[in-house]
Amino acid sequence: MTTDDDAAGRAPGDAAGAEAAAWFAVGDDESPADRVRDGTAAAPADWPALAVESGAATDEEDYYEQLREATVEATRAAVDERERADDRQLLHAVRAMDDAERVANELAERVSEWAGTLFEDAGTGVDGCVALAERDPEGPAEERVVSLATRVADLAAEADELEAFIESRAPVAAPNLAALAGPVLAARLISLAGGLEPLAKKPSGTLQVLGAEDALFAHLRGHGSSPKHGVIYTHEYVRGTRPEDRGSASRALAGKLTIAARIDHYSGDYRPELEAELDERMQTIRARAEDDDGGADDE
Structure with a gap:
């Protein structure tokens, strides 16, 4: 829609037509923010003067205050809408999947090293942690190792679920x-x-x-x-x-x-x-x- 900077210094012209297209001339199902985002005007006009003439604003200062509130609300709504878009969800999902895999592998190395001092048959890597997570620990040290292995197994499972989410949503986005x-x-x-x-x-x-x-x-x-x-x-x-x-x-x-x-x-x-x-x-x-x-x- 035409901005106030574009309209500055211009004659009001057809006030009725301009007011009908103005962002402050909203209907029952519209808000000023909706009109700022989606509204259009056939020609520029002296919007502050029209707002005062129509009673939408008490004076020019009040007009610009209302305009600021409407534009901030419109921008916030646009950002929220963009962040919820399918491609943004994919972006977050694949980064989360990579993070989960990276952390799981790093912790698995620590678990394998620690578990090797406690269990003769301790495995290595994420698969070794999945097996360790099913053990019944005996003593405080084993309890901590099994607990950490369980975290690794949970992270690996989460990475798999994130991958499944990506595989289902990417063809849509x-x-x-x-x-x-x-x-x-x-x-x-x-x-x-x-x-x-x-x-x-x-x-x-x-x-x-x-x-x-x-x-x-x-x-x-x-x-x-x-x-x-x-x-x-x-x-x-x-x-x-x-x-x-x-x-x-x-x-x-x-x-x-x-x-x-x-x-x-x-x-x-x-x-x-x-x-x-x-x-x-x-x-x-x-x-x-x-x-x-x-x-x-x-x-």
Whole structure:
């Protein structure tokens, strides 16, 4: 909607038409904040004067005080709505999953070291902690070790449940991205970019190296080669391609993922042809290995 800065110094013009579109001319089912967020005006006007003339404000100072309250409320509502969006929930879920896995693995090392002094058959890692959590402790030391192992088992279980949540929600928040990348990688890309909208606005070259920022900065400082891929390395189409073709595979995958993210953000409709196009491109890239092998056999 037209701002007061735009309208400053302008004639009121058609007061009736302007007042009908003004943020302070609200209906029974609207609040000033709703009109600030969603309202429009066909033309600028002297809104403070119109507000005073209509009785919506006692004077210009009162008008601006009401406007401030309405804009703050509208902004707060917009932020709350954005934070509850599906892509933000994925962002928090994948970060929480990674944190739970990291802490579980770190604590598992401590438990394994401690448990080795008390139990001859103590296992290692998270699986060892899951087994320890089922023991009946004897004495204070064993009680503490079993208690800590139980915490590790709970964190590992929580990480699994978070992964299940991601797998169920990613296809809803980003159907094309989830179909091409897989739910967890899709959520991880959204997390690294800071949301689906920022991801959709990034060029494919940037998406390609998301997660490899340290290597990229080292390259920019002249301390290493340019990274070919970031977190998308975990995708089968990159990880399962021979090293000399991974650059091509990464570019092809990043290009399609960028298109998928843009479709998800701007339209939200599922496009199965993206998967077919990516599959065809990867078959072409991987065929190089077969051609090279065939040439070597011919020799």
